[in-house]
Amino acid sequence: MLGYLFLAVAIATEVVATTFLKFTSGDNPKWWAFVIVVVGYVASFFALSLALGRGVPLGIAYAIWSAVGVAAIAIISWVFFKESLTWVQIAGLVLVIGGVGLLELGAKHPA
Structure with a gap:
């Protein structure tokens, strides 16, 4: 169970790092955003290794990490950055999350 807690931390830190990538681009990149991105990705991979x-x-870890991250970033981009999110894209996100759920459901877990 502790492994999944570390996986949740890995997902959260990766989502924060990826979100702040938005502030490292454009005509006026923010120096502090680079720091958040680097620290976030390092923390994410460290937590992912602890989960493993x-x-x-x-x-399973990589599937959950990447799928939840993709879904979270799509929603964050839509809410905070006013990027588009069509019904087709939402259906794709649902399918990705469903596929990861099936991977987890089909996995053999020790008793």
Whole structure:
């Protein structure tokens, strides 16, 4: 169970880092955003490695990490940056999350 807590931390820090990438681009990049991005990605990979070390299978961990991250970034981009999110894209996100759910459901867990 501790492995999944580390996985949640990995997801959260990756989502923060990816969100702040928005502030590192354009005509007026913010220096502090680069710091958040680097620290966030380092923390994310560190937490992901801890999740793997606590028994979360690599395929499951990466699938959950990437799918939840993609969905969260799409929603954050829509809410905070007013980027488009069509019904087709929403359906794709639902399918991605559903696919990860099926991977987890089909995994063999020790008793």
